[in-house]
Amino acid sequence: MALKLALFIAMATVPAIVGAKDFIVGDEEGWKVGVNYTEWAEDKEFRVGDRIVFNYVKGKHNVLKVTGPAFRSCNKTVSSPLTTGNDKIELTSAGRKWYICAIGDHCEKGMKLFIDVDEAEVPAPAPSPTGGKGNSGNSGNSISSFTYSYLVGLAAIWAMVIMF
Numbered sequence: 357m358a359l360k361l362a363l364f365i366a367m368a369t370v371p372a373i374v375g376a377k378d379f380i381v382g383d384e385e386g387w388k389v390g391v392n393y394t395e396w397a398e399d400k401e402f403r404v405g406d407r408i409v410f411n412y413v414k415g416k417h418n419v420l421k422v423t424g425p426a427f428r429s430c431n432k433t434v435s436s437p438l439t440t441g442n443d444k445i446e447l448t449s450a451g452r453k454w455y456i457c458a459i460g461d462h463c464e465k466g467m468k469l470f471i472d473v474d475e476a477e478v479p480a481p482a483p484s485p486t487g488g489k490g491n492s493g494n495s496g497n498s499i500s501s502f503t504y505s506y507l508v509g510l511a512a513i514w515a516m517v518i519m520f
């Protein structure tokens with residue numbers, strides 16, 4: 357009981373303070389044909405550090421990150437898709453991101469998501485000058501989240517020791 361409580365407190369506290377959110381693409385509908393993802397994304401504010409989660413039946417769909425032109429033309433030849441059925445993508449940089457399903461004509465049928473990611477609410481340490489696009493600019497942020505999680509973990513263990 358005490359263990360569960362301590363774990364619950366630890367898990368509930370982390371996202372509240374770090375401020376990062378998980379967005380389930382399509383909410384309970386998930387990632388499939390027949391959902392309007394433009395509408396889904398419209399009222400949401402995506403920030404660096406948040407994650408978008410694609411839920412679908414493994415093998416029926418996939419998730420391919422593409423360029424703007426490839427998004428518009430449903431060009432499925434770029435990069436390699438994610439295929440687990442529960443694909444979590446951390447948004448590591450600000451800017452426009454495009455994702456499509458590369459199976460059959462699903463993209464043509466509207467299985468495509470465009471989001472515009474804003475900078476994190478709490479400014480990350482100055483991005484590296486050589487960084488450009490990619491993960492490097494956000495490394496400071498990830499480290500502080502990690503350190504924080506670690507501290508919360510320690511606090512949870514400490515709480516358990518007190519309770520027993």
Ligand SMILES: [Cu+2]
Nearest residue numbers: 417457459462
């Ligand atoms: Cu699909």
